[in-house]
Amino acid sequence: MKKIKVGLMGLGTVGGGVWDVLRMNRDEIIRNCGYEIKIEKILVKEGFKPKVSGVSKDKLTHNFDDIVENDEIEIVIELIGGIEPAREYILRAIKAGKHVVTANKALLAQHGVELSKAAYEAGVRLSYEASVAGGVPIINPLKESLGANKIKKIMGILNGTTNYILTKMTNENVDFHTVLKEAQDMGYAEADPTADVEGFDAAHKLTILSTLAFGTPVKFKDVHREGITKINPLDIEYARELGYVIKLLGIAKEIDGELELRVHPTFIPKNHPLAAVNDSFNAVFVKGNAVGDLMFYGRGAGDLPTASAVISDVMDIIKKRSLKPNLKNGFSYEPTKKAKPMGEIVNEYYIRFMVKDIPGVLGKIATLFGEYNVSLSSVIQKGRSERGVPLVFITHEARESDIQKALQEVNSIDEVIEIGNIIRVENGQERGEQ
Amino acid sequence: MKKIKVGLMGLGTVGGGVWDVLRMNRDEIIRNCGYEIKIEKILVKEGFKPKVSGVSKDKLTHNFDDIVENDEIEIVIELIGGIEPAREYILRAIKAGKHVVTANKALLAQHGVELSKAAYEAGVRLSYEASVAGGVPIINPLKESLGANKIKKIMGILNGTTNYILTKMTNENVDFHTVLKEAQDMGYAEADPTADVEGFDAAHKLTILSTLAFGTPVKFKDVHREGITKINPLDIEYARELGYVIKLLGIAKEIDGELELRVHPTFIPKNHPLAAVNDSFNAVFVKGNAVGDLMFYGRGAGDLPTASAVISDVMDIIKKRSLKPNLKNGFSYEPTKKAKPMGEIVNEYYIRFMVKDIPGVLGKIATLFGEYNVSLSSVIQKGRSERGVPLVFITHEARESDIQKALQEVNSIDEVIEIGNIIRVENGQERGEQ
Numbered sequence: 001m002k003k004i005k006v007g008l009m010g011l012g013t014v015g016g017g018v019w020d021v022l023r024m025n026r027d028e029i030i031r032n033c034g035y036e037i038k039i040e041k042i043l044v045k046e047g048f049k050p051k052v053s054g055v056s057k058d059k060l061t062h063n064f065d066d067i068v069e070n071d072e073i074e075i076v077i078e079l080i081g082g083i084e085p086a087r088e089y090i091l092r093a094i095k096a097g098k099h100v101v102t103a104n105k106a107l108l109a110q111h112g113v114e115l116s117k118a119a120y121e122a123g124v125r126l127s128y129e130a131s132v133a134g135g136v137p138i139i140n141p142l143k144e145s146l147g148a149n150k151i152k153k154i155m156g157i158l159n160g161t162t163n164y165i166l167t168k169m170t171n172e173n174v175d176f177h178t179v180l181k182e183a184q185d186m187g188y189a190e191a192d193p194t195a196d197v198e199g200f201d202a203a204h205k206l207t208i209l210s211t212l213a214f215g216t217p218v219k220f221k222d223v224h225r226e227g228i229t230k231i232n233p234l235d236i237e238y239a240r241e242l243g244y245v246i247k248l249l250g251i252a253k254e255i256d257g258e259l260e261l262r263v264h265p266t267f268i269p270k271n272h273p274l275a276a277v278n279d280s281f282n283a284v285f286v287k288g289n290a291v292g293d294l295m296f297y298g299r300g301a302g303d304l305p306t307a308s309a310v311i312s313d314v315m316d317i318i319k320k321r322s323l324k325p326n327l328k329n330g331f332s333y334e335p336t337k338k339a340k341p342m343g344e345i346v347n348e349y350y351i352r353f354m355v356k357d358i359p360g361v362l363g364k365i366a367t368l369f370g371e372y373n374v375s376l377s378s379v380i381q382k383g384r385s386e387r388g389v390p391l392v393f394i395t396h397e398a399r400e401s402d403i404q405k406a407l408q409e410v411n412s413i414d415e416v417i418e419i420g421n422i423i424r425v426e427n428g429q430e431r432g433e434q
Numbered sequence: 435m436k437k438i439k440v441g442l443m444g445l446g447t448v449g450g451g452v453w454d455v456l457r458m459n460r461d462e463i464i465r466n467c468g469y470e471i472k473i474e475k476i477l478v479k480e481g482f483k484p485k486v487s488g489v490s491k492d493k494l495t496h497n498f499d500d501i502v503e504n505d506e507i508e509i510v511i512e513l514i515g516g517i518e519p520a521r522e523y524i525l526r527a528i529k530a531g532k533h534v535v536t537a538n539k540a541l542l543a544q545h546g547v548e549l550s551k552a553a554y555e556a557g558v559r560l561s562y563e564a565s566v567a568g569g570v571p572i573i574n575p576l577k578e579s580l581g582a583n584k585i586k587k588i589m590g591i592l593n594g595t596t597n598y599i600l601t602k603m604t605n606e607n608v609d610f611h612t613v614l615k616e617a618q619d620m621g622y623a624e625a626d627p628t629a630d631v632e633g634f635d636a637a638h639k640l641t642i643l644s645t646l647a648f649g650t651p652v653k654f655k656d657v658h659r660e661g662i663t664k665i666n667p668l669d670i671e672y673a674r675e676l677g678y679v680i681k682l683l684g685i686a687k688e689i690d691g692e693l694e695l696r697v698h699p700t701f702i703p704k705n706h707p708l709a710a711v712n713d714s715f716n717a718v719f720v721k722g723n724a725v726g727d728l729m730f731y732g733r734g735a736g737d738l739p740t741a742s743a744v745i746s747d748v749m750d751i752i753k754k755r756s757l758k759p760n761l762k763n764g765f766s767y768e769p770t771k772k773a774k775p776m777g778e779i780v781n782e783y784y785i786r787f788m789v790k791d792i793p794g795v796l797g798k799i800a801t802l803f804g805e806y807n808v809s810l811s812s813v814i815q816k817g818r819s820e821r822g823v824p825l826v827f828i829t830h831e832a833r834e835s836d837i838q839k840a841l842q843e844v845n846s847i848d849e850v851i852e853i854g855n856i857i858r859v860e861n862g863q864e865r866g867e868q
Contacts, residue, residue: 021724025582031649032581129579135725137571137579145563145571147466148459148745215465273731276710281727290455291569291732291742293715297707298728308725311582323757 001030004318005040007067009089010079014103014130016052017303018077018310023054033315041067043080064089068096075314078102087111094118099321101313103130103306109204109220112211116331123324127313132205133158133282135305136298142212149288151213154252155426158205160280160300161189161196162228162248167278170236170245176229188280198227199248199263206250206263209284214254215332218261222339226264235352235421238392239267242378245275246423258340267350267425343401348377348427352420353391357384361415362391372406374398388417394425435464438752439474441501443523444513448537448564450486451737452511452744457488467749475501477514498523502530509748512536521545528552533755535747537564537740543638543654546645550765557758561747566639567592567716569739570732576646583722585647588686589860592639594714594734595623595630596662596682601712604670604679610663622714632661633682633697640684640697643718648688649766652695656773660698669786669855672826673701676812679709680857692774701784701859777835782811782861786854787825791818795849796825806840808832822851828859
C-alpha cells in the first residue's frame, strides 16, 4: 500500500480524533484516496500524555524541527490553536514545501491572507475545512460546488456552545447565567466563556466564510459583534409569541457591492430552516443567485466530526498534489468590496421597553420613532409588574443609525423606565434580492 | 481570457438555465476556475425554438456528430434525459476523449457502472452532481468531504413534487388527489405523475447515492419502492397527534455488511431536521461513523439551481482535467455488499385499522401481533364513524416479514373491517448504531 507521511501538531481533542479516525476508517480512506495516511511525528508539549491508544513514544516530539526538517513528511496538520507559535510553524512548513491543513479559525481570521499568499507562492496547498462548523462540509462546497454563483447572503449558527445555551433557555425557560453555569459544569462551555458567549468565535468563522464567499479579503475587525449575555427569558417569550426563535447568527450580505458583516442575536421566523437547528448543532445557510437557498447542517465541534473534516482535507491534498494550486487557496488578496458601517445597515428590529403605567406613553414613543423614519409592524403591551409595563415593538425596515438615534431620545423620556433589549430581525427576503 | 469549449445536449429547462447562468455569472466563473466556459454547439430537436435569449442560430444543431466530431469541444453536457439516445451519445463522447457532465438520474441509476467504467478506461471524467437533489451539493461532498467516513445511513427527501404534495396535505388538510390536481394545474406536477408519486424518481436518486456511499454497485431493482398515493388525511392527522410528520424518504442503511434500500412514506419525529423540509425543497440526511449527523438542504429542481450544479461539475473538470481520473468516478464495479430482502428489515410501524365496535377487538389483535413477536408502543382508539371504529398502533421494533404475516391473519378476523394503512417509522437511533 502506498503511504503518505504526515506530521501532526497537537494531540488534544481534535488531534486525538484524527489519530483515532485514521485507524478506525483506514479501509475507507484508502479506497477514497488511494493512499494510507501515516502519522510520522506528533508535536506535543513536554510532559504530555496521549489520551488515545496506540501512540508509540518515538512518534512524539517537543521540537517542531523534527517535523519541518523531515523530508518524508509531505503534509503538516496544525491543531495546536492560538496565534503563535501556530503561525510561525505553518509558515515554516510552507517554506519547507509542505502542504498544510489547519482547523485554526482565529489564526485564519487574522492572518489568512498572509498564510494563503505564502502557500500560493511556495506552490503548496493550505486547507481549512475544519476551521468552520467542524465536521460540516462548508469551505469546500463554497469554493467548489457553488463556484458558479454570486453569493448574496450567508447566515450561520457557527458556535455550538451559544446554540446549546439558547436552546436550553428556549425549551426550559431558564436564564442565561443558570444555563451557562450548567454548561460549564458539564464541560460544554469553557471556564472562561468569553470567546463563545461574546461572539468572537462566530466572528472568526464569519470572517473566513465571507472572505471565500465574496472574493475579497474580509477583516475580522470589520465584523460587528454582539454576544448573547443580554438575552433575557422575556425576549425568548416575546419571540415565541411573535412567531420567532432567537439564534446567535453570523450574517454576511453583499448589497450593492458593499458587505454587511455582523454577529449578533437575531429573531428568525420559526419556520426558517435555521430555527430548527438546536443544541450544539451548527448550520450554515447560503443564498446564491443561481442555486437559491441552501443549508448545511451538522456537528460543529467534537473529536471525531472535526477529525472527519481534517482528514478530508488531507485526502483532497493527496489527490490533487500534482496540480499546481490555483485560486490562491480560496483567499483573495486585493480588497474589491468594502464593509458597510453598521449605522448604514437596514433591518427590522425587536425593541423591548419598560415604561411607566401612564396613558399616552405608547403614542409618545411611536411618534418619536416616526420622526426618525421608524415605523412599527407589531406592538405588544400587556400585563404589568411592580417595575412598570412591558412594551414590545417590532419595527418595519429602518436604518440602524436612525434606530440608535431614536432610542437615545426615547431613553430621555420620563415615562420610559428602561430600554430592555434591542434584537435585529431577519425575515427572509430583503430589498434588492431576487 | 482562456476559453474552454463545451457541447450542450438539450436546451430545455435545465439547458436554458445553464445558458443563462454562464452569462449571468461569467465573472464569478472565471474567478473560480480560471477559464471562460463557452458553449460551442447545442443539440436540439428539429423545429426547436430556444426560450432563452442570445442563442445564435449557428450554435444549434440536430446532429450529434457536430459535437462529438468537433475536436475543440473538451466537455459535453448531457441534459436530454431518458435512456436512449442519451446513453449512446455519452458513450460516444467518452470514446472521443471528451469529459461528460450529466444530470440524468434514470440513466445513471440503470447504467452508471457501464458509463463510469467507459469513462475511467478512456481517461476522462464523468460528473453528475445535478442528478441528485438539483442544486444541493451532495454527490461531491459524499465523494470528497466525507471520504474519511464509513457511511452508516442516508435518508433523503429526494423528490420535490411529492414533498410539495405532502406539505400541502399536512398544512391544509386536503386529500392526495385534490392536491395532485392543483399541482398539475400549476405545472408543479407532470400530466403523468407516476415517476414522482410512485417513488421511481426518488429510487433512481437513492440508487446513485447509495452506490457512492457504500462503495458497491447498487441495483435500481434492489430498491424497495412505495409511493404516496395511499396516504390519507387521517394518517397525517394521527402522525401529528403522535408527534410525527409524514415524508416520502429514500432510506439506505448498512447494517452488518448488508444494505437496506427503500423508498416509502415514513413517519419521522417532528423535531428531526428532515421534518422541517417543506414545499418543493429537497434534503439529504447522512450519518457517518466519524462525522455523525449531517444534512444538506436546498432546491431539488428548477432551471437555475440545477444549472448551478451542472456548471460546478464543468468547473471541477476544468480544474482537474490534467489529473488522471481516479476513484472510477465514484462508482464501484465489483459488488461487495448485498441488498437485504425487504422481509428481513427491522422497523417500527404505524398501522391504522377500521374495526367493528365490539368489545375485545383491540385485545384480539394485540394478542395476535404478540404471537408474531410484534409488541405495541402506542395505541389510539377514539371516536367512531358510520363505518366503524378507527384503531391506530405504533409498534416497537419488529421484523417486516412478521408484520406482514400478522397483518394477513388480522385481516381475516371478522371484527376487522379493513387495514387502512401501514407506514414505517424512523425514530433516529437504531440497533448497532453508535
